[in-house]
Amino acid sequence: MNGRIMPKVLNQAETSSHGRQMEAIGQLAAGIAHEINTPTQYVSDNAVFLRESWTVIERIVSVAARVNEEWKRGALSVRTREELGQCFAGTDIDYLANEIPRAIDETFEGARQVARIVRAMNEFAHRPSVMKCPSDLHHAIESTITVARNEWKYVARMETSFDPNMPLVPCLLDQINQVVLNLIINAAHSIGEIIGDGSRGLGTIRIKTEYLDEWASIYISDTGAGIPEQIRSRVFEPFFTTKPLGKGTGQGLSLAHAVVVDRHGGKLGFDSEVGKGTTFYIKLPVKLSGEN
């Protein structure tokens, strides 16, 4: 093998991660539906508003055309002038002039939002990787943030800081997506535990990437409750969870460990301070083992 790496082909058991990924999409489905229902609401409202506004404008345009015609003929009738005056008397032109462009802009924004969600969902659920492919981690992280938005937006602000020197990273992207998703959801749950009734405001989730010494790192930090000292050694154990029933299966972090450490030769760990928050890190080798 003269410095050439044969890609590792996954076996059947490993590709079943796609099933888990589809399961993740299923769990996110209600949130994604909500994210699509919201722009649908205002796109529809705006369309109705524009339709109603047009009935007013159409009348003004029609009378204005008549004014122009009669004016050109030098025969502008009092009746036509009065009719034009009536159009304006019954219409708040300033209101329409402000609201119509805004309704149009918001309608475009709604359409863009739906397109963004659908695209992110497609990218997140992209077909299972059978070999490690050079991947754009930043793009993948952004898609994952988008599909999970409904999980975090009520408890946290999302901040990202991406290293512009990050190269394409050889990885099983669908599985890395799932790890990032699990860590974002964990961060949101952890913040949710401490914001209580909301009177203390939102927490923060920060996702930072760094490329250093041939390692691609992703740091996911939260301002949540932190992980108590006595359970830190157990968080990667399968089926270990501190979440209430129905909120976690206890598999997220053990699967993340299997993906990052076992399948990528990477590192997965965390720093935590009770009451301050937790930072999980994923470190992936940018050069596959044996590569020059």
Place this chain on the structure above:
Amino acid sequence: MSSSSILLIEDDLNVYHGIQRKLKSAGYDTFYAPDAIASVSQARLHRPDLILLDLGLPAGDGFVVIDRLRGLAELSAIPIVVLSGRDRGVNEMRAMRAGVAAYLQKPVSGALLLDTIARHIGKPQPSKAPSTYSIGANLSSSLHKTVNRATSDDDVPVYEWQDYAQST
């Protein structure tokens, strides 16, 4: 007598603008609160006739808001209509138990929204409908017609809805 007012508690500004235009067209005054914290202070300040409440809110969801409003004697009688993108099921049941007047799921048609509001606080007084806004005038005159054709030619598909208020 002032025109009927509605407090819209909604975290998405675009949704708020869309519904505000609809309510203004129909002749209602609107006030706005973007989150759970502002909702109580806005309700206290404006004493609206009805509250239109999204369930998903930053820093404390709609159920927190319902509890807070219901716990304040001066605000507890204001009818609350939930307007949420969340799946009905358990949310609707929970909202109903918490004492909301009606539960609507986004996207909701304008006709259904206005009809639901009118059931609880009536239609705005004609004299208080926007006097210089002819879209409002047009809509007011066609409102009955619009409501009656709610399922045939409206802006979005009309969802089933439930009204939990006791008819009096």
